[in-house]
Amino acid sequence: MTGTLVLAGTPIGDIADAPPRLVSELEGADIVAAEDTRRLRGLTRALGVHTTGRVVSYFEGNESARTPELVEALAGGARVLLVTDAGMPSVSDPGYRLVAAAVEADIRVTAVPGPSAVLTALALSGLPVDRFCFEGFLPRKAGERLGRLKEVAAERRTLVYFEAPHRLDDTLDAMAEVFGTDRRAAVCRELTKTYEEVKRGPLGELAAWAKDGVRGEITVVVEGAPETGPEELDAAELVRRVRVREEAGERRKEAIAAVAADAGLPKREVFDAVVAAKNAS
Numbered sequence: 001m002t003g004t005l006v007l008a009g010t011p012i013g014d015i016a017d018a019p020p021r022l023v024s025e026l027e028g029a030d031i032v033a034a035e036d037t038r039r040l041r042g043l044t045r046a047l048g049v050h051t052t053g054r055v056v057s058y059f060e061g062n063e064s065a066r067t068p069e070l071v072e073a074l075a076g077g078a079r080v081l082l083v084t085d086a087g088m089p090s091v092s093d094p095g096y097r098l099v100a101a102a103v104e105a106d107i108r109v110t111a112v113p114g115p116s117a118v119l120t121a122l123a124l125s126g127l128p129v130d131r132f133c134f135e136g137f138l139p140r141k142a143g144e145r146l147g148r149l150k151e152v153a154a155e156r157r158t159l160v161y162f163e164a165p166h167r168l169d170d171t172l173d174a175m176a177e178v179f180g181t182d183r184r185a186a187v188c189r190e191l192t193k194t195y196e197e198v199k200r201g202p203l204g205e206l207a208a209w210a211k212d213g214v215r216g217e218i219t220v221v222v223e224g225a226p227e228t229g230p231e232e233l234d235a236a237e238l239v240r241r242v243r244v245r246e247e248a249g250e251r252r253k254e255a256i257a258a259v260a261a262d263a264g265l266p267k268r269e270v271f272d273a274v275v276a277a278k279n280a281s
Contacts, residue, residue, distance in 0.1 A: 003030070003078040005070075005102045007095060009114015012086045012217070013192030015046045021112045023049050029081035031073055033058035033066070035094055039085050058082065058094055067097045074107045086217075087117055092136045092162055117191055118160050121219035124198050125158075125186035128224070132158040138171060145171065149178040151248040154241060154262055156224040163218045172207035175222060178244075179203060184223040190216035233263050235273040242274050 006025055011017045026032065026044060030053045034040035037057050044051060058066055070080055082089045082098060088111070089095030102109050118134050135152065138145045138161060152159060163171050168187070175185070181204030189197045195216065199206060203222070238259060245255035256274060260267040 001077055002105075002107050003074040003076065003080065005074055005098065005107060005109045006079065006081045006112060007089045007099070007109070008081055008083050008112040009088045009116070010043060010083050010086055011192070012115045012117050012120070013190065013196070015043075017115045017192060018043075018047060019112050019114045022114065023047055025081050025112055026051050028079065029053045030078040031056060031070065031080045033070060033080060033082045033098075035059045035084040035089075040083060043083075053079075053081075058098070060094055063094050063097050067101050070098055071101045071105055071107070074102060075105060087115060088113075091116070091118065091134075115192065117162070117188075117217070117219050120191050121186070121188035121198075121221050122158065122160055124188060124191075125221035126200055127158050127184060127186060127221055129158065131156070131224075132160060134160045137162050137164075138174075140167065142170070142174070145174050146178065147248055149174055150244045153178050153244050154225050154259075156227060158224050159222040161220045161222070163220055165214050165216060165218055168214050168218055168220075169207065169210040171220070172203060172210050175220075176203040176207045179222065179225075181207075186221045187214070188219040188221065189214060191219065193217075233265075235276065238263065238265075238270050238273045239277040242270065 006029070008022050008025055009019060010022065026049045029051070032040065032051055032053055032055045034055060034057060036059065037055055040055065056066065074080055082095055084093040084095065087093065090099055099109055122129050122132055133155065138148055181202060183203045185201070185203050185206055187199045187206055199209060241259045242252070242255045245258060246252055250258070256270045257267055260270045
């Protein structure tokens, strides 16, 4: 019989949030694959757990090389527990390659649900939660970061991002530039920890606030684009939306079709606006 791959959520701050099943899985796993074995030792000490299985590191630097080894162990019947430093494995953390390889090998994959910075920040943000999308970390380079933001400039779902504290001010500046200074957002810092803070407000205000420096683990939640009816969109706004999509890499024909669909307008109307703007310039 083949083994089982178990993805286990770990606390994002408060150790008391550890799911009860995490203890039994740590004690019973044949192999514990950890993003940071030192962090794992701290977790097991805090939980009063003694691992009997083999502990191996599994992080971004060795993920590709170690995946075949773990799949081989799983194929031989091992129960492999995968944990990362905080939250759920595979969500902006190591794990995706191993899950994909295990699924390909027809090996059972299950999970121990646990804390999630994405869902916690979303719930605390005060922004709409009925529809959302997780965008992870933005690129570090300014141009690439702007390009990625422009791709979702018209996205109506609430957006959730992770960000490093030393890049937060640049990221909020870029968001204010692309989404507008009045777009509502929330910066969630040190979730579930002693100095937890949720700073809510327009992107322009948050960008100014972040100039003084912000510490800790950061999750940013941004309100989706407003649902603007056709009667509220003038030709200049239609042209701007097409240009944003073109700058993000779409062909003009595709950009016009997408803008028309979002605005509930005939493609010809958007096309005529783009042509008129081109002739005027």
